[in-house]
Amino acid sequence: MTINMGPQHPATHGVLRMLVELDGEVIKKSTPYIGYLHRGVEKLAEARTYLQALTLSDRLDYTNGLSNNLAYCLACEKLLGLEIPKRAQCLRVVLCELQRIAAHLLWVATHALDLGAMTVLFYAFRERETILTIVEHVTGARLTPSYIRIGGLAKDVPPDFKSMVQAFVDEFPGKIDEYETLLTKNVIWRRRTQGIAQLSAPDAISYGVTGPVLRASGVNYDVRKAYPYSSYDEFDFIVPLGTNGDVYDRYLVRLQEMRQSLRIVEQGIAKLPDGPVNAHVLDVVPPDKDEVQHDMAALIRHFKIMEEGFKPPVGEAYGAVEAPKGELGFYLISDGSSKPFRMRIRAPSFLNLASIPKMIEGQMVADVVAAIGSVDIVLGEIDR
Amino acid sequence: MTGTQTVVQRLVATFGEGPVTVSESNGAPHVTLDPRRAREILDFLRNDPECAFEMLTDLFGVDYNTKKDRFELVYLLNSLSKNMRLAVKVRLNEGEVFPTVSDIWLAADWFEREIFDMFGIRFLNHPDLRRILLDDDFEGHPLRKDFPTEGYDFDRPLVVQLEEEREGEQEGEKG
Numbered sequence: 001m002t003i004n005m006g007p008q009h010p011a012t013h014g015v016l017r018m019l020v021e022l023d024g025e026v027i028k029k030s031t032p033y034i035g036y037l038h039r040g041v042e043k044l045a046e047a048r049t050y051l052q053a054l055t056l057s058d059r060l061d062y063t064n065g066l067s068n069n070l071a072y073c074l075a076c077e078k079l080l081g082l083e084i085p086k087r088a089q090c091l092r093v094v095l096c097e098l099q100r101i102a103a104h105l106l107w108v109a110t111h112a113l114d115l116g117a118m119t120v121l122f123y124a125f126r127e128r129e130t131i132l133t134i135v136e137h138v139t140g141a142r143l144t145p146s147y148i149r150i151g152g153l154a155k156d157v158p159p160d161f162k163s164m165v166q167a168f169v170d171e172f173p174g175k176i177d178e179y180e181t182l183l184t185k186n187v188i189w190r191r192r193t194q195g196i197a198q199l200s201a202p203d204a205i206s207y208g209v210t211g212p213v214l215r216a217s218g219v220n221y222d223v224r225k226a227y228p229y230s231s232y233d234e235f236d237f238i239v240p241l242g243t244n245g246d247v248y249d250r251y252l253v254r255l256q257e258m259r260q261s262l263r264i265v266e267q268g269i270a271k272l273p274d275g276p277v278n279a280h281v282l283d284v285v286p287p288d289k290d291e292v293q294h295d296m297a298a299l300i301r302h303f304k305i306m307e308e309g310f311k312p313p314v315g316e317a318y319g320a321v322e323a324p325k326g327e328l329g330f331y332l333i334s335d336g337s338s339k340p341f342r343m344r345i346r347a348p349s350f351l352n353l354a355s356i357p358k359m360i361e362g363q364m365v366a367d368v369v370a371a372i373g374s375v376d377i378v379l380g381e382i383d384r
Numbered sequence: 385m386t387g388t389q390t391v392v393q394r395l396v397a398t399f400g401e402g403p404v405t406v407s408e409s410n411g412a413p414h415v416t417l418d419p420r421r422a423r424e425i426l427d428f429l430r431n432d433p434e435c436a437f438e439m440l441t442d443l444f445g446v447d448y449n450t451k452k453d454r455f456e457l458v459y460l461l462n463s464l465s466k467n468m469r470l471a472v473k474v475r476l477n478e479g480e481v482f483p484t485v486s487d488i489w490l491a492a493d494w495f496e497r498e499i500f501d502m503f504g505i506r507f508l509n510h511p512d513l514r515r516i517l518l519d520d521d522f523e524g525h526p527l528r529k530d531f532p533t534e535g536y537d538f539d540r541p542l543v544v545q546l547e548e549e550r551e552g553e554q555e556g557e558k559g
Contacts, residue, residue, distance in 0.1 A: 034516065034517065035515075035516060035517035035518060035519075038517045038518065040526060042502075042527060043526050043527055043531075043533055044533065046533070047533045078410050079410065081410075203490070205438045205439050205464065206438070206439075206489055206490040206491065207490045207491050208439055208440055208441065208489065208490075208491030219464065221464050226464075226467055227467075227469070315409040315410050316409045316410065316412075316414070316471075317409070317410045317412075318412070318460065318469070318471070320441075327441065329441065329442060329460075331442065331444070331458070331460065333446060341446075342446050342447075344442065344444045344458075346441060346442040346460070350494065351491055351494070354490075354491065354493065354494045355490075358490075383517055384517070
């Protein structure tokens with residue numbers, strides 16, 4: 001029998017269609033169909049200046065706008081050869097880690113809901129709201145901040161940023177314990193997740209799977225450790241690993257990652273250096289609003305950057321970050337004009353999704369939902 | 385000397401300078417391969433213990449439509465055990481096919497489908513070469529430089545034609 005699941009199905013987390021061939025309740029073969037959310041982001045970027053293309057990156061993985069901004073900016077900054085001030089680097093790390101916690105909270109909420117544990121959703125969304133309030137306070141937007149800019153940040157953080165984050169850091173460990181009491185030793189949860197949708201380490205590597213799904217299979221690969229960016233090498237944190245590569249291990253890895261992210265956030269705000277948040281490169285970084293209103297030259301500079309953009313030298317650069325879903329990379333090719341000649345997005349969910357047919361082969365049909373949920377896909381970045 | 389430079393030297397030493405051309409951009413070495421021997425060299429990069437590029441991080445196409453060999457495939461390799469990346473490139477002309485690497489890295493399966501979808505480059509021996517992001521009946525390959533950003537018929541109103549209607553029209557033409 002063949003079952004069609006999606007594209008409109010609550011457990012597919014967006015518009016994914018799975019065609020599942022069954023023998024009784026056992027899955028013989030499954031085929032994902034994607035592209036329902038295709039907007040042609042890579043093509044659109046070729047018609048925009050480097051500054052304008054930044055806003056396209058927010059809309060890839062919409063649970064994780066700040067990391068997307070960062071990946072794009074890292075690639076641009078490599079092209080331009082920019083050096084980013086320490087304060088901006090540290091703030092980037094703090095914000096991206098907060099965003100990682102928010103993304104993992106959204107994941108644990110919806111994944112538990114898929115498997116019938118509804119309470120977790122209310123708990124997790126409560127804390128996610130706290131983070132989004134901080135993000136909104138700092139950037140002005142909840143989901144599509146475009147706050148991390150080429151050369152630094154859009155503006156410095158507000159003065160009460162530290163106290164807001166500190167309050168969150170103080171209360172959050174207790175909240176993770178709350179989720180754990182709901183799920184970690186819950187018999188129903190364990191029965192539905194342990195030994196389900198396993199992926200072996202060699203298969204995971206060959207499929208190009210990254211992020212928590214890869215680490216749950218026991219492979220120690222984290223872009224933050226392997227190719228440190230934005231001063232991650234100055235932070236003390238460990239990379240949690242799983243052993244079985246099943247749904248339960250992916251859950252454990254993500255929960256521990258939240259605790260580690262919190263450690264990074266705590267270190268970040270404790271040692272936050274003073275100084276500017278933007279590189280002093282006149283033809284790339286637009287001037288402050290204050291300056292624009294009082295200085296004619298700054299006004300002209302502002303318009304030149306916004307209208308014409310800047311022209312990176314001919315070359316190529318790959319910038320990658322460890323997004324909550326895995327390795328998110330931007331490969332930019334410049335032909336010396338103000339628009340990218342080619343912007344390639346390496347979306348982690350794209351490859352993670354490609355491994356699902358392998359994961360669920362021979363499993364029960366009810367486990368499809370558990371498998372899709374555990375991989376944490378976002379169709380916005382798969383379809384691009 | 386970094387790990388990647390060692391690998392590049394090893395490649396040149398094993399295969400000679402003919403099929404391997406080395407260049408550099410922003411501090412990262414790039415290797416351009418002769419398409420006739422590229423598959424063999426990619427297999428070497430995956431399996432040779434000194435290289436051990438276990439992961440195909442990315443594979444994508446680029447369209448340089450004004451140059452002689454129009455398309456470029458970029459293989460972005462990552463070695464987890466040696467902690468290094470390498471960009472490997474292959475230049476192809478329009479209409480040329482290139483052998484699949486989906487048996488070397490499983491990840492290449494969907495990447496190659498995407499390149500087929502977006503650029504119209506065909507891959508030899510690919511297990512399932514269909515469009516992946518666009519409709520099966522979509523015409524054209526959007527990431528080619530000669531494809532307009534807004535599409536070919538931006539102003540034409542969308543009219544959905546049911547299959548029965550289409551069949552009815554065809555019968556009418558015959559009669």
